[in-house]
Amino acid sequence: MSKELEQTNRTTISRHSERASYDRGTAYAILDEGMVAHVGFDAGDGVIVIPMTYARLGDEVVLHGAVASRWLSCFATGRHVSVCVTLLDGLVLAQSAFSHSMNYRSVVVFGEATLVTDNEKKGVAFKAFVEHLIPGRWEDSRQPDDKEIEATTVLSVLISEASVKIRSGPPADAAKDLGLGYWTGVIPLGVTAGAPIPDPLMEEDRIIPEYAASYSRGEGV
Amino acid sequence: MSKELEQTNRTTISRHSERASYDRGTAYAILDEGMVAHVGFDAGDGVIVIPMTYARLGDEVVLHGAVASRWLSCFATGRHVSVCVTLLDGLVLAQSAFSHSMNYRSVVVFGEATLVTDNEKKGVAFKAFVEHLIPGRWEDSRQPDDKEIEATTVLSVLISEASVKIRSGPPADAAKDLGLGYWTGVIPLGVTAGAPIPDPLMEEDRIIPEYAASYSRGEGV
Numbered sequence: 001m002s003k004e005l006e007q008t009n010r011t012t013i014s015r016h017s018e019r020a021s022y023d024r025g026t027a028y029a030i031l032d033e034g035m036v037a038h039v040g041f042d043a044g045d046g047v048i049v050i051p052m053t054y055a056r057l058g059d060e061v062v063l064h065g066a067v068a069s070r071w072l073s074c075f076a077t078g079r080h081v082s083v084c085v086t087l088l089d090g091l092v093l094a095q096s097a098f099s100h101s102m103n104y105r106s107v108v109v110f111g112e113a114t115l116v117t118d119n120e121k122k123g124v125a126f127k128a129f130v131e132h133l134i135p136g137r138w139e140d141s142r143q144p145d146d147k148e149i150e151a152t153t154v155l156s157v158l159i160s161e162a163s164v165k166i167r168s169g170p171p172a173d174a175a176k177d178l179g180l181g182y183w184t185g186v187i188p189l190g191v192t193a194g195a196p197i198p199d200p201l202m203e204e205d206r207i208i209p210e211y212a213a214s215y216s217r218g219e220g221v
Numbered sequence: 222m223s224k225e226l227e228q229t230n231r232t233t234i235s236r237h238s239e240r241a242s243y244d245r246g247t248a249y250a251i252l253d254e255g256m257v258a259h260v261g262f263d264a265g266d267g268v269i270v271i272p273m274t275y276a277r278l279g280d281e282v283v284l285h286g287a288v289a290s291r292w293l294s295c296f297a298t299g300r301h302v303s304v305c306v307t308l309l310d311g312l313v314l315a316q317s318a319f320s321h322s323m324n325y326r327s328v329v330v331f332g333e334a335t336l337v338t339d340n341e342k343k344g345v346a347f348k349a350f351v352e353h354l355i356p357g358r359w360e361d362s363r364q365p366d367d368k369e370i371e372a373t374t375v376l377s378v379l380i381s382e383a384s385v386k387i388r389s390g391p392p393a394d395a396a397k398d399l400g401l402g403y404w405t406g407v408i409p410l411g412v413t414a415g416a417p418i419p420d421p422l423m424e425e426d427r428i429i430p431e432y433a434a435s436y437s438r439g440e441g442v
Contacts, residue, residue: 010266035410036325038305040261040270045231047268049261049305051327084259084270088412093420093433097351097362098369104257106272130318134408141318141403148319170420182362183427184420187355187436189256191309194409194442199315199391206404212314215408221415 001059010110011163021164027107030164031056033218034085034107035133035191039063041081041113043071054083055128056159061109062116062125063155075155078112083157087218091187094171095180101167103186109162116154119146125154136211190221222280231331232384242385251328251385252277254439255306256354256412260284262302262334264292275304276349277380282330283337283346284376296376299333304378308439312408315392316401322388324407330383337375340367346375357432411442 005011005022013020021027037054040047052065061083090103116122126149130138144152171184193215196208226232226243234241242248258275261268273286282304311324337343347370351359365373392405414436417429 010269035309036307036323038259038261038270038307040259040268040303042263042268046301046331047261047263047303048231048331049259049270049303049329051305051307051325053323080267082261082268082270084272086257086259086272088256090418091354091436093355093358093362093417095363096365096369097347097359098365098373100351100355100358100362102257102274102354104272108270110267110269126318130321133312133323134314134321137314137321138318141314141321142316142398142401144317144319148317152319170418170422173422177363178422179424180363181424181427183430183433184423185429185433186418186420187433188415188418189438190413190415192411192413192442194411196314197311197391197407197409199405199407201391201394201399202405203400203402206402208406209404212404212406212408215312217410221413 005163006161008161011108011161013163013165019165019167021166023164027159027162027164028056030087030105030107031061031085033087035217037061037063038084039081041079043074053129055125055132057125057128059159061157061159062128063113063157064129064153072115072153075113075115078114081111081113081157083109088189089168090189092171093184093187095173095177095182095184099171099173103168105166107162107164109157109159111157111161113155113157116156119149122149122152122154126152134211140209188221190219191217226384227382229382232329232382234384234386240386240388242387244385248328248380248383248385249277251308251326252282252306254308256438258282258284259305260302262300264295274350276346276353278346278349280380282378282380283349284334284378285350285373293374296334296336299335302332302334302378304330309410310389311410313392314405314408316394316398316403316405320392320394324389326387328383328385330378330380332378332382334376334378337377340370343370343373343375347373355432361430409442411440412438
């Protein structure tokens with residue numbers, strides 16, 4: 001697999017092209033940090049975008065989530081999708097309203113989504129969904145039986161035609177605006193985990209596992 | 222405008238329908254808390270999903286962002302889009318891997334996106350983009366001149382055909398799994414702002430404005 005992502009007309013970033021990247025490692029780091037993918041496809045009555053759980057399995061994105069049964073048939077033979085994962089890193093406050101921006105890292109993948117039907121691969125994907133979101137949890141939960149694996153919809157998309165877009169750093173005001181006297185800079189943003197909330201149905205008080213008590217995502221703010 | 226969103230075949234949530242809502246007020250609260258919209262459309266070479274800045278203006282979503290010039294023409298006469306905003310509220314840890322889930326609130330809007338060409342309305346949208354992300358900032362920055370408004374692409378989508386999906390609360394294990402003895406519960410997630418980072422090009426040290434120093438989004442964790 002090439003270290004560079006496949007650059008096509010639709011992955012070529014023409015607006016703020018200085019923010020574009022086609023580096024596979026950069027894309028993978030973003031996919032590995034993200035928690036939700038927004039997946040767009042056309043099942044016959046117009047484009048729909050839905051949030052889905054996902055994980056990266058090598059050079060594939062595997063998807064899991066709200067695929068209603070009425071859409072499933074359209075994936076059986078492959079269906080074009082666009083998968084987007086976006087991480088928000090900050091709000092960029094400039095002198096001019098026009099130059100306000102956000103710091104972010106995003107990946108857009110284009111490809112054919114196909115249903116994963118092999119139960120062994122579905123099991124591997126299942127583990128990846130859990131470990132992607134909560135590293136350490138897979139071994140500390142009841143693993144799925146055959147019936148649960150059968151009942152789970154998994155889609156796979158090869159990561160080939162894709163692009164990355166990143167904005168980072170301070171505002172970029174025009175020189176003529178630098179003396180206007182407003183406060184300018186960046187408000188960093190990150191995902192934070194709060195104290196775990198025990199399930200009221202848990203049969204006895206148990207110690208919160210370390211992977212939950214110290215949960216964090218990304219670099220923090 | 223009806224208090225209920227328009228329920229059609231494609232907005233009818235068939236998977237976990239108990240999580241669905243068609244209440245306009247609920248949708249608006251999610252849109253007002255979100256920071257990035259994922260917008261899907263087909264400009265002629267397959268569906269693409271891109272992250273965009275947005276704001277709600279009454280019963281419209283106005284969008285702003287990475288609309289490359291090669292796509293602009295397709296919006297001039299209206300183009301079907303799907304706009305999705307998702308808020309992540311927590312990770313749900315159940316006894317069984319199968320019952321792991323996420324707490325979230327999401328809105329999907331279907332509609333025709335059209336280019337806003339009226340400069341007065343573009344100015345209103347411009348203010349909304351800034352105030353939606355950073356309440357208080359609009360009056361504390363240089364407002365756009367005619368040239369900047371001309372250079373800004375604004376799309377508008379009427380919020381009519383749309384749906385809301387919400388999962389909240391503790392895990393929902395099958396009764397047979399409740400005695401398995403794993404820790405179960407919810408790890409709450411939220412967006413957190415760090416200490417503002419002053420722009421190195423700011424000409425003198427200025428006091429960080431209160432709306433930046435105390436920035437928060439959502440209920441926190």
